[in-house]
Amino acid sequence: MSCVIGLTGGIASGKSTVSTMLLSMGFPVIDADIIAKKVVEIGEQPYLQIIDSFGEEIVNEDKSINRAKLGSIIFHDEDKRKQLNEIVHPAVRKRMIKEKEHYLAEGEKAVFLDIPLLFESNLTHLVDKTMLVFVDEEIQVQRLMARNDLSLNEARARISSQMPLMSKVHLADAVINNNGTTEHTQQQLIEILKEWNIITYV
Numbered sequence: 462m463s464c465v466i467g468l469t470g471g472i473a474s475g476k477s478t479v480s481t482m483l484l485s486m487g488f489p490v491i492d493a494d495i496i497a498k499k500v501v502e503i504g505e506q507p508y509l510q511i512i513d514s515f516g517e518e519i520v521n522e523d524k525s526i527n528r529a530k531l532g533s534i535i536f537h538d539e540d541k542r543k544q545l546n547e548i549v550h551p552a553v554r555k556r557m558i559k560e561k562e563h564y565l566a567e568g569e570k571a572v573f574l575d576i577p578l579l580f581e582s583n584l585t586h587l588v589d590k591t592m593l594v595f596v597d598e599e600i601q602v603q604r605l606m607a608r609n610d611l612s613l614n615e616a617r618a619r620i621s622s623q624m625p626l627m628s629k630v631h632l633a634d635a636v637i638n639n640n641g642t643t644e645h646t647q648q649q650l651i652e653i654l655k656e657w658n659i660i661t662y663v
């Protein structure tokens with residue numbers, strides 16, 4: 462029996478850190494952010510739809526989508542944001558499902574879907590189980606400031622624009638507390654994988 466697991470968290474909660482651990486253990490991890498970038502590459506269907514909807518002025522000289530420009534348009538215009546999501550989200554879902562099916566057909570025992578907005582976007586139907594990487598907000602702020610070179614206020618603003626991690630805790634099948642060392646995080650990850658019969662060693 463194989464298992465599809467949704468990995469989620471908040472900004473700077475440690476999701477990439479856990480995802481790297483999973484990759485080094487040999488598990489396939491399908492990253493929603495990477496796929497979202499891939500589906501808007503030149504020649505892809507969503508790429509063409511975006512130009513149809515937003516006009517030629519949205520592309521750079523090399524014809525690639527100007528993501529910064531697109532970002533600032535949708536930041537100021539709710540309808541445009543919806544329009545973009547209606548183009549990109551189904552394409553991302555479709556590609557994630559395809560990659561998941563590919564790994565399952567190859568006989569992988571577990572496949573991880575790394576989806577930052579797993580709960581917010583109601584994507585839990587894509588997975589069998591959900592795993593949340595949690596940190597206390599003060600640690601989250603400190604790590605975000607250090608990683609992205611942000612001021613305290615900038616870091617706080619980014620965190621408070623997201624669903625609080627605390628309200629995701631009761632939605633997840635398993636929670637990794639990433640307040641401590643990465644070794645402690647890895648130990649918790651291994652314990653969860655053992656409990657779910659995904660690994661039997663260690």
Ligand code: ADP
Binds near residue numbers: 470471472476639
């Ligand atoms: P996310 O992918 O959720 O945004 P990251 O995995 O990039 O978060 O972690 C955010 C930052 O915190 C990174 O700079 C990372 O190296 C650091 N970090 C993550 N987990 C720990 C930990 N347990 N101890 C110390 N630093 C950590």
